[in-house]
Every structure is written in structure tokens, then in C-alpha cells.
């Protein structure tokens with residue numbers, strides 16, 4: 001798989017049955033079967049058009065008997081129990097919608113949101129998930145945060161809600177520079193406070 005982001009997401013998956021929600025080209029399911037020898041993989045998407053291309057990709061690898069395609073909005077009305085669900089490449093609001101009102105959420109969720117990680121971390125803690133791993137990935141100049149969640153009670157500090165649990169100094173330094181630029185444009189004091197909190201957070205990370 002060419003994308004470092006998609007490879008990193010797929011490499012975090014430990015347990016099947018697994019469903020990739022919003023699978024698009026079905027690259028993650030194909031990788032899980034061909035590289036990790038998974039046997040029970042589901043690729044779902046809300047869009048019928050997208051699924052046509054996913055089907056062609058799955059056929060190209062001859063994996064029709066290992067990957068089940070489903071047209072579906074999120075996790076609703078699916079009567080299969082999954083150990084793991086992947087939700088990647090979407091915004092936090094869509095991710096929240098997908099996870100809201102589902103009676104039987106999976107034990108493990110692997111989430112990569114394109115925006116608003118503060119809202120995502122708060123929501124996930126509130127619905128009863130804890131972070132088991134948070135990975136930072138830099139691809140083509142863009143940072144991606146991939147979070148592995150397990151069901152359980154988390155107790156994130158306010159700084160962990162804001163800056164995460166990757167403790168990746170290069171990423172956190174990038175965040176600091178981003179806040180500095182926003183401060184210079186907006187002159188909002190809250191960004192100075194955020195930078196001070198971030199610097200304090202970075203200082204406490206062991207080398």
C-alpha cells in the first residue's frame with residue numbers, strides 16, 4: 001500500500017472480525033487480508049458508487065471470499081458483531097455521528113480524524129473508550145493522528161485532551177508553531193495561554 005497513513009492504520013489492527021467504515025477504495029481491507037492474513041474483513045461505505053470501485057479492487061486481488069462489501073451508514077443496523085472497527089479519513093463530526101446511537105459498539109476502535117481532535121478525545125472518553133495507543137504520522141508534510149481505543153474508563157488530563165497521548169515532541173513543537181502563528185494573526189490571549197500549557201507539557205516528557 002502506497003499510503004503510509006493507511007498502512008499505519010491497518011498495522012494497528014489486532015483482532016477480527018474487523019469492519020472498515022468509509023472504506024472508499026477498500027485499500028485497508030485488502031492490506032489486512034494480503035499482509036496480515038486476516039480472514040473476516042468487512043468493507044463498508046455509505047456510497048454505492050464508491051463500493052463499485054472497491055469491488056473492482058477486491059476482485060483484482062481475488063479476495064471476494066475474504067472481504068465482504070456492505071453499503072451502510074456507519075454502524076447502524078448491522079447485525080454482525082465486530083471486535084474492531086476502523087473509521088479513518090473523516091471529520092470528527094461524522095465520526096461522532098457514526099458512533100452515536102449504536103447499542104453494541106466494538107471492543108476496539110481505530111480512529112483517524114481529519115480535524116478537531118479535542119472534541120474527538122472528549123467524546124470518546126465520554127462514551128466509554130480509553131486510548132491504548134496514539135500514533136503520529138507525517139506524510140507529505142501533513143501530520144496525521146491515529147488513535148487506538150479500547151472500551152474502558154479513561155482519565156485524560158486537560159492537557160492530554162488538547163495535545164493527546166502521543167508525546168511526540170516533533171509533532172508538539174509543530175503544534176506550538178501553529179498556535180504562535182494563529183496568535184500573531186488574531187492576538188487572542190487564549191493562544192498565548194495554550195502555548196504556555198503546551199511548553200509545560202513538552203518539558204515534562206522524558207527524553
Ligand SMILES: C[S@@+](CC[C@H](N)C(=O)[O-])C[C@H]1O[C@@H](n2cnc3c(N)ncnc32)[C@H](O)[C@@H]1O
Nearest residue numbers: 021022023024045046047050072073074088089
Ligand atoms: C475521505 S474518504 C476516506 C477513505 C478512507 N477511510 C481513508 O482513510 O482514506 C471518506 C469515505 O467515507 C464514506 N462515508 C462518509 N460518511 C459515511 C458514513 N456515515 N458511513 C459510511 N461511510 C461514510 C465516503 O463515502 C468516503 O468513501
